[in-house]
Amino acid sequence: MINRIRAIRKQKGMTLADLAEACDPPTTPQTVGRLETGMRNLSLKWMERIGAALDVDPETLVRSERADNPQIVATLAKDGPEALASPREAILSTNLGGAGALMVLEINYPHGEYRQGDQLWLRQLAPDDAARAINRDVLVPKKGGRFAFGRLIDRQGDLLGILPPGQGQKQDVIKDAPWIAVAEMLVRTL
Known part of the structure; x- marks a missing residue:
């Protein structure tokens, strides 16, 4: 070995x-x-x-x-x-990321810098680790089985401020998120 x-x-x-x-x-x-x-x-x-x-x-x-x-x-x-x-x-970057479950967000429509067909690999963090994800793209669960996706721009207590990709989008504020998944790797076929 x-x-x-x-x-x-x-x-x-x-x-x-x-x-x-x-x-x-x-x-x-x-x-x-x-x-x-x-x-x-x-x-x-x-x-x-x-x-x-x-x-x-x-x-x-x-x-x-x-x-x-x-x-x-x-x-x-x-x-x-x-x-x-x-x-x-x-x-592989997925072997270097450490603890936290890996998940993938599939891009089916272009948003900001993401193109149709991209896969964004994310690593799950506990909400207390949100400070590590400031100014990074994140996926956060919302109530009712929905998600918020975008740049984590603010964290105050149990509130997370997420700016969706693309122009003209309003900040999404999430309260009491059970986890945050931070973007770790972009896979784009050529």
Whole structure:
């Protein structure tokens, strides 16, 4: 089994020291380095600790040696595409998001920056975590089995202010939302 600790850590912009400190209880950067390189056994206990510190599911840390994973082969820079010195494994953003159920909003009619056929992947948050979603697109349940969708522009106590996409729309105010789903990834077929 090959572990993906280094790839996920680097994709999240963390150093060995950052990850070691984020572990509960904290560990040393050397230990994290040994786990990454396979010089130390990655037990289930370590998978749970490292997964929690990286805010990913523990099973995301390992993959089969036979699995073909998407590779990042180039970057699009100011002067055009540039090849990487060596390809590196791409980690799906849905594996990096952490806790909270994933859900998908299918776009059947163009609204604002969204086109017909788009899928917007959202991650469910508790209402107390709404501050993390300010100025992000969210889906919020309303009474009667309906939903509000748009940019979360305000939170005051149990009230959420949501500005729908498109021009000329009025702010929607939701009271006592049981959850908030924040946009995490846009899937658009070409």
